[in-house]
Amino acid sequence: MKWKLAPATLIIVAATGCMVGPNYKRPLVNTPAAYRGAPEVIPIGTPLGAEKYTSIFTDPVLQSLIAEALKNNYDVKIAADRVLEQEAEVGITRAGQYPTVSLGGTYDAVALPGGLLSGLGNNSGSSNSNGANSNQGHTKIYTGGLTASVAWNLDFWGYYRRQTEAARAYLRATRWAQQTTYSTLVENVATSYYQLRTLDSELTIAKDELKARKDSLELTHKLETGGSDSLVDVRQAEELAYTAEAQIPDLERQITQQENSLCILLGRAPGPIARGLPIDQAPHPTEVPVGLPSDLLERRPDIRRAEELLVQANANIGVAKAQFFPQLSLSGTGGTSTSQLKGIVESKNLYYYAFGSVSQPIFEGGKLTNNLHYAKAEDQELVDTYRQTIAGALRDVDNALVAYSKTREYREKQEKQTEATRDAVRLARMRYQAGATSYLEVLTNDANLYTSELTLKTAQQQEALSLVQLYNALGGGW
Template identity: 40%
Template structure:
């Protein structure tokens, strides 16, 4: 009978909770001003924003570095752990929607004081036992939607953490690709500087011999030596940058600082096609924008949770159990005990406590809204910047390439004129210095053009982030059959070749 009463009370409470109202505003995606097209979009752009674009560079080493980074990078692992944290927070918050059931048992042995003035009948021992077993139920009925709004916010925070992990992956892949391109760029600069040093070293030897023979002045020899030392200083600077870039790339792939394997030359890398898309699609492609929107959803829901504090809090509690002085009688009918209780608490005067919490929630919602709108504007800016960078670095590369060819001719003719006695060595030095700087500039522009593709894919977002996210999950470890005994590495069982054992 009492179980029936408890069941009816719980059913009635459930109807109250389900039929209760939800306070606060329901979330509606804010309207944002979205341009119809990108200012610097190109006609040959392709619908390839969802492809694994880094493979278009056609460098297997870069592909392997990114694969390693997705599995080993610590930031990705931190972001994954944060998702688990918010998953637990969501489950914890949602549990408030359901009754909390607990069980307990207790056993005690006591002796009553015979000197306390309480008579104890003859034949009754002052020592007695007590055993009890209880089942308790407590439930705060969410009549005004406080817990439901808190659960809505927790769910949004969980989704935001998932988008945050995708944003981390997006940044990681882009950072590894940019760092590798910059490393190959520095490698090429080092080659140019090394070749220049060899050429100027030869010039110093020739001028030293000519100076001893009285053919050139000491000033010309000093000028030659100065340019040689300047090129050597450039090598030291580039080597330092290469080591630092290797260290940074090592950390990105989750390794201790060290050397990095090289793949294709910078000039041999492929160029990914330019992705296409409308500005409005950016709101669904970019994980950082989706993360900012979920943060807005969470803050919007917490307004309702704060407003629910104005209204009564209704709680139900129940207890059903047994109590007996003899363990053998603990589960008999006369040993049963039960109780039901309900409570209602209503704030009357809080000196602005609740209204202050509501104002805080509304202000945080506005902060999240403005942050979301700003994130969208910054995303549009990043796409536009990347698009114009792709266009203009390509144009710049063509111009610098023409400059390098012209300076090759200039340096060759200047040296011929000097050898013919028609001009001073100053002209030769000027031509070779200009050629050296132009060659470095050309290599730097090559790297900048490839990096601009990386920046564009990062800014555009796309389905490639989801593919990269799948690659960040380690494959399951192969299971060993239960009936197969472990075999020491290198020791092949009878009739089985050692090669097969190593492969397994």
């Protein structure tokens, strides 16, 4: 009875024996109670980073572009391929914990001249038996059998289990890298789209400016013909009209190139991009719930990836330590051999042998010691990397918060300035047509309005992009 229980006991011990090396514990990280750029009264609600991108970017066209990118972008596909690769790698590594079993079979047939076998039989005093069959002066001998072999490296010290733990941690890190790819892609598509819509607005402004310049040129021509204006004013009006006209092809170039860049993100060939809401209608909520800084440790995919790499390094310390201990292995081979097919399962034709071995490293020139030192140093490096990643994430959120707040203030002031400049242009044109001022005043106010409108579009773009950056910094987009 004791011998029957021994194999089962051995299997349990080998599978659940002790594992040397430290078990993972998350490093202590001091996170602030609130973000530096957060408002004094923090809005209540679902944190921005926990919202789906469709709740943040309300432009239907932008939503469809992001969805297309998440489906067809090549970086997304590559990230998914890497996850599949690592899933297979975990299976390969985990296989080391189990015994290997192989089966085989043999079959031999030999034909000898009948006289040779008879002579051998007469000399030895034996007959042609044991599978020998005489046929037309030849004797055929048949032999065959089945074999099975088992080999098992017993995992008493957790060498293979720590390897599997490290491989699984790297698999999780690969999945978090995939989520980082999603988040970055959402940010890049939204950023590229808002830049495109800003260029569209600038092109519209340039065309309006060209029309205004042509109207001014026509007016100065009439006044110069009537003797109320000089040829100098006409030439100045012509110069400004040509300058405004030259801006259009350059903006059209930028728009086409921006469309091509966006197409790459979408995983499609270069071509036109659909348009949705103009840049001045981009979302800019007045209250943005940001949650607590400690939430970043769970929400930001780059932080989660850094932690899983740390888990992998911690497990590798156990792998390095296990190599100091004796390595135990069991092997065995068994089978059957016979010259008669019907006797292949008879007990008298069965054979087997089994053996075990123990190997204890004695001297390897410091290899094992330095391997352990390397594993510990790598673990400490990744602890520092983990903390650095958290510090960088907190910085990103603080920068994005202050950017979102200040770009809004800047945009609001720029709107007021543009409105004032637009009214100044209207009054200058009325004074010029009434002969109360020179054309120089009109030119000056026109130039100020053109610059002010372009600056306003840039301010609107910056506000939209700051929301995109804040959403990404808070761990949104995946």
